[in-house]
Amino acid sequence: MKHIKYILLSAILIGFTSCSDDDNTMVDEPLPELTAGSANLSNYVALGNSLTAGFTDNALFIAGQENSFPNTLAQKFALVGGGTFTQPLASDNVGGLLLGGSPVLDPVTGERLFAPRLVFNGSGPAPLESLNPAAMSTTDFALNNPSGPFNNLGVPGAASFHLLAPGYGSLANFPAAANPYAIRVAGNTDTSILELAMAQSPSFFSLWIGNNDVLGYATSGGSTGALTDQGTFDFAYSTLISTLTSSGAQGVVANIPDVTSIPYFTTVPHNPLDPTNPSFGPQIPTLNGIFGQLNQVFAFLGVPERSIVFSQTAASAVVVQDESLPNLANDITNVFLASPTFPAFVQSFGLPAEAAPQVAGLLGLVYGQARQATSDDLLVLTSASVIGSVNEDFAAFLGSQGLPPALAGQFAVEGVSLPLSDQWVLLPSEQAEVAQATSGFNATIAASANQAGLAFVDANALLNQLASGGITDGDFTLTSSLVTGGAFSLDGVHPTARGYALIANQFMRAIDATYGSNFEASGNFVDLGNYPTNYSPALQ
Numbered sequence: 001m002k003h004i005k006y007i008l009l010s011a012i013l014i015g016f017t018s019c020s021d022d023d024n025t026m027v028d029e030p031l032p033e034l035t036a037g038s039a040n041l042s043n044y045v046a047l048g049n050s051l052t053a054g055f056t057d058n059a060l061f062i063a064g065q066e067n068s069f070p071n072t073l074a075q076k077f078a079l080v081g082g083g084t085f086t087q088p089l090a091s092d093n094v095g096g097l098l099l100g101g102s103p104v105l106d107p108v109t110g111e112r113l114f115a116p117r118l119v120f121n122g123s124g125p126a127p128l129e130s131l132n133p134a135a136m137s138t139t140d141f142a143l144n145n146p147s148g149p150f151n152n153l154g155v156p157g158a159a160s161f162h163l164l165a166p167g168y169g170s171l172a173n174f175p176a177a178a179n180p181y182a183i184r185v186a187g188n189t190d191t192s193i194l195e196l197a198m199a200q201s202p203s204f205f206s207l208w209i210g211n212n213d214v215l216g217y218a219t220s221g222g223s224t225g226a227l228t229d230q231g232t233f234d235f236a237y238s239t240l241i242s243t244l245t246s247s248g249a250q251g252v253v254a255n256i257p258d259v260t261s262i263p264y265f266t267t268v269p270h271n272p273l274d275p276t277n278p279s280f281g282p283q284i285p286t287l288n289g290i291f292g293q294l295n296q297v298f299a300f301l302g303v304p305e306r307s308i309v310f311s312q313t314a315a316s317a318v319v320v321q322d323e324s325l326p327n328l329a330n331d332i333t334n335v336f337l338a339s340p341t342f343p344a345f346v347q348s349f350g351l352p353a354e355a356a357p358q359v360a361g362l363l364g365l366v367y368g369q370a371r372q373a374t375s376d377d378l379l380v381l382t383s384a385s386v387i388g389s390v391n392e393d394f395a396a397f398l399g400s401q402g403l404p405p406a407l408a409g410q411f412a413v414e415g416v417s418l419p420l421s422d423q424w425v426l427l428p429s430e431q432a433e434v435a436q437a438t439s440g441f442n443a444t445i446a447a448s449a450n451q452a453g454l455a456f457v458d459a460n461a462l463l464n465q466l467a468s469g470g471i472t473d474g475d476f477t478l479t480s481s482l483v484t485g486g487a488f489s490l491d492g493v494h495p496t497a498r499g500y501a502l503i504a505n506q507f508m509r510a511i512d513a514t515y516g517s518n519f520e521a522s523g524n525f526v527d528l529g530n531y532p533t534n535y536s537p538a539l540q
Contacts, residue, residue: 031523036080037516039250043083045151045202046070047163047193047240048209050494051503052154053181054087057125058491059095059117060139060156060181063535067497070152070206072504076524077204080517087152088184091144093539094128096137097180103137104180114180118490119537120483124384125490131537141180142171145187149200153193155182159212159228160236163193194243205244205251206507208459210237210441211259214434218259219493221380222430223423227437234444241448252455252510255442257463260431263482264381264492266467270373272387273316273416279388280416284310287416293345294367297335301328306371317372318379318387318415323422324429329368336360349407358401366411370419376428381482381492383424387415394418455514457506473502476528486533497531 046052053060054068065071065087074085095117097104104113116128116137128135138144155162157179167173169186186196197205213228244251259265275281287310295307306325310316336342337360343353351359373379379387391412398408411417415424426434442460449456463480465471466487470479478499479485482492487499495503504526508519519525 032518032521034079034522034524035516035518036077037512037518039511039515039517040203041077041080041082043200043203044070044074044077044085044205045197045200046073046154046206047197047244048154048207049158049212050154050156051211052152052206052208053156054152054154054500055156056489056491056494056496056500057095057117057119057535058489058494059115061090061093061095061117063093063539064095064117064497065089065152067500067531068152068154069500069504069507070154072501072526073206073507074151076504076508076519076526079524085151086149088146088148088150088181091139092137093535094135094137096139098137098140098143099174099180100142101140104175117535120490120534124483125492128537132540135537135540139184141183145184148185148187149196150185151200153185153197155179155185155193157181157212158193158209159216160209160233160240161228163209164236164239166190166192166195168192194240198243198247201247202244202249205249206253207240207244207251208254208457209240210256210445213441214256214437215259215493218426218430218434219264219380221421221423221426222433223421227433228441230437230440230444233441237441237444237448241452241454245452245454250454250515251452252457252507252514253445253449254457254459254507255445256438257459258435258438259493260378260426260434261463261467261480262493263480263485263488265378265426266480267381267482267492268379268384268387269315270375270377270379271315271317272379272384273310273318275310275312275314275316277388281312283416284312290417294332294363297332300335301331303328308370308372317374319370319417319419320373320377320415320425320427321369321419321421322371322427323369324427325369325371327368329364331364332368333360333364336363350404351402351407355402362398362401366418373420373425378426378431379420380424380426383415383420386424387420389414391418453514455507455510457503457510459503459506462503462506471502473505473525473528478502478528490534496533498528498533501526501528501531 052070054065056064071085074082097114106113116135118125119128119131121131162168167177167190168179169182170178170190171183171188213233216225217227273280291308298304298306308319343356346356346359347353390409391414395408395412398411399405414420466480470477478487480487487495489496511517512520
């Protein structure tokens, strides 16, 4: 909208002198008329991943899609000749996906994939069903897909090379080589996402891709998936740019943010163990007694830095498994077995002295690569629900080794007596891998944008600014804090609607700089106050 402000200042002299006939009036210059400059915005197509689709609160749903940054851009583009912008809208505001009327389950864990959105329960993120049990997913990627073509071709979960892959949107290829969101976009055909874009002969495009080339590896704590290799990314990205611009289309691209600075990695501290917690504090003397024996072994083996000590006066770091460390399992076992006092230590647990070899083996197995976390470790957001809980599977394993149930449970407390596995922690070595990949990908993106003369959004710098102090836009200052920062949704990865609005403004600023449009100067940036930071549990 165009805002014209007039400020009238009148100076009135009161006294025995006469009033002046001249009013001192200052009038702001009216804002210039909006122009697209040299940009041809008549047919806009957006390609990308979940950030383009409008994914928020760990789900894709109508309200989130309507507040996606491409849809916001298209509304502004319409003011200077932009055409209709269509999106593959979900069937509801619940989020989640069904396949043939049933939820899709992880074949290993049995947990639901593509679940409904998260909501705020007063203290933190929670499943929608916990506050609104009546909420039911109705978006079915086998039964009720919308009809295209679509201008928004953002596919949650897509990596760079997926946009080139034929069959990525074919139900016949699910789950091995197809994506449910791509199936909805492609209409259950073998047509690639890039081909869907080119079929619409776009005059202008946005491309924000590459996040998932590092994100899946990072959010799994480096335990699953893999970073896309540089050669694969370079080929995919250059193919995307050369094809999209082959018919003269203009565009704007964005680089990859440093994913390790998002709330998913910065919310859970490395030292969350509170001595005032009645479930933890009273156990500290016993724990320190047990770990004292292990710490002597660490000292004997020349690795005292691996010692585990819990404080009774301050928050303590969790215990983690560090796969980058030499595995001392056999050494630990052998040192315990060689100790004449070890059988008595075993008996202190109520076990017979004859169990010493077995217990020594278990201690080596559990603590061969263990240490306490430091501020250099990044605990993933989902670890919050795991730390301090009993790992029932590991407790059952210890039970099968002859430990009584109560003792087995005591030695299976996540992050305390049982080191957190790699999936809950992004280690410094893994962070370095992510940083190297991100830097390489961003160099390719910047070079491609420069060579093709495209507008460029430095999303990496934007996120760093959010994380380092926040960004003020209008009446609002957004930060990267979970829940309270306003920029990131409850999943700790994707923006809120207000965050997407901020991104839309950044894209318009880049378009202004490259194509001579004046979205910013004409007062046509979006007002962040018109976009929410959370959605009600009642929204269906």
